[in-house]
Amino acid sequence: MELKKKIITVLTLISVVVGVGSVCNTTNTVQAKEVPTVFPKNMRGTWYQYYTNGFEKDLSKVKITKTTYTLNEFQPNVIHKYIPHDKPDFERANWIFIPGYQKQKGITWLNVKQWNEPAEIGIPDTGDDGEDGGWGENGGEFFNCSKLKGHQVLSIANTINGTSIHNTSHWYRSVKLAKKLTKHHYKGFLY
Structure with missing residues (x-):
C-alpha cells in the first residue's frame, strides 16, 4: 500500500x-x-505600380519571396534575425529585419527595416545631427496587404522624422490593374 x-x-x-x-x-x-521572421504568404509574389504625372511615366515592380524583396532589378534585400549592434555594418547593406507590426488608423502594418536602422518598431532616428553614428533617419518601410475595392493590394509606406506612417504607394498583381488604379486613393491611408 x-x-x-x-x-x-x-x-x-x-x-x-x-x-x-x-x-x-x-x-x-x-x-x-x-514578430515574424518571413514575409506573410499574402504579400509574396510580384507586384506592380504605375506612376504618371502627365509628363513622366514609370512602371515599377517589386518581388517578394519568403525571405527577400527586390525592387525592380536591384539586389534583393534579405531578411535576417536581428542581432543588436552599436555601429553601422556596411557589409550588410542588403540585410533587412522585421521588428514587428504597428497599427495606425485601423491598418496593421508590417515594419521592415534596413540592418543599420534602429531596432524599435517605427522609431526613427533623429537625423543627421552627427550623434546618430550614421544610422539613417527613418523608421523603415511599412507593408500592408489587404483587399481593397475587390482587388488584392500591397501598400508600402514609410515614416520620416518621427511622423506617422504615410507616403503610401499601392501595388497590384497585374500591370493592367496598376495602370488603371494608378491615382486611386483608399480610405484610411495617408498620402
Whole structure:
C-alpha cells in the first residue's frame, strides 16, 4: 500500500511538471509568432505600380519571396534575425529585419527595416545631427496587404522624422490593374 502511494505521488508530480512545462512552452510559441521572421504568404509574389504625372511615366515592380524583396532589378534585400549592434555594418547593406507590426488608423502594418536602422518598431532616428553614428533617419518601410475595392493590394509606406506612417504607394498583381488604379486613393491611408 505504501509503495502504491509513492508511485501515485511521483506520477502526479510528473504530470504537474509536464503540464506546467507545456503551458509555458505554448506561451513562448505565441510570443515568438508576434514578430515574424518571413514575409506573410499574402504579400509574396510580384507586384506592380504605375506612376504618371502627365509628363513622366514609370512602371515599377517589386518581388517578394519568403525571405527577400527586390525592387525592380536591384539586389534583393534579405531578411535576417536581428542581432543588436552599436555601429553601422556596411557589409550588410542588403540585410533587412522585421521588428514587428504597428497599427495606425485601423491598418496593421508590417515594419521592415534596413540592418543599420534602429531596432524599435517605427522609431526613427533623429537625423543627421552627427550623434546618430550614421544610422539613417527613418523608421523603415511599412507593408500592408489587404483587399481593397475587390482587388488584392500591397501598400508600402514609410515614416520620416518621427511622423506617422504615410507616403503610401499601392501595388497590384497585374500591370493592367496598376495602370488603371494608378491615382486611386483608399480610405484610411495617408498620402
